[in-house]
Amino acid sequence: MLNWLVEEKGIAPHIPVFDKSKRDDGTFSRSDFRYDPTSDVYHCPSGKQLGTSGTVHEGKTLLYRASKLDCQVCPLKPQCCPKEPSRKIPRDIHEHAPDVARSFVGTEGFETSRRQRKKIEMRFAHLKRILRLGRLRLRGPRGAQDEFVLAAIAQNLRRLASLVARPPPAQALCVA
Ligand code: SF4
Known part of the structure; x- marks a missing residue:
């Protein structure tokens, strides 16, 4: 989906992307290696290059390998690949695509999108919890669309009512 947004639609994704490659055993994570898109290599903390043969594993993964000769004599090996x-x-x-998404983190546009997204997510939470839209009752895309439109109308009417409704003026007490 992220790739479709970036590559096919040319949309700047203001989307937080979690880095699942982070290691918690004290050794270097992938983020400690710098990727150079121009020459398609990673640079390790020791300044050596990790290249790829171009073989795609499991249909989606490229492996970038360091030279055994470099790693054998590297003082950082215990923190990098001890085993x-x-x-x-x-x-x-x-x-x-995730790299492009991460590059927007911290920018003004990203923060603005984050604030605006919170408002929308609150509406969805309201739809699910208060208007009981956690499950659709009508079938098919058209049914889902109709149900969402009706729920959105109901939600907007509720908001409108809460914005414009005023309590009735207090009745003056008639003293005979
Ligand atoms: S062990 Fe190899 S990959 Fe890791 S920092 Fe040293 S040279 Fe680079």
């Missing part, structure tokens, strides 16, 4: 002869970094063939 392997050399380090390898897996990279999804569509990793460019």
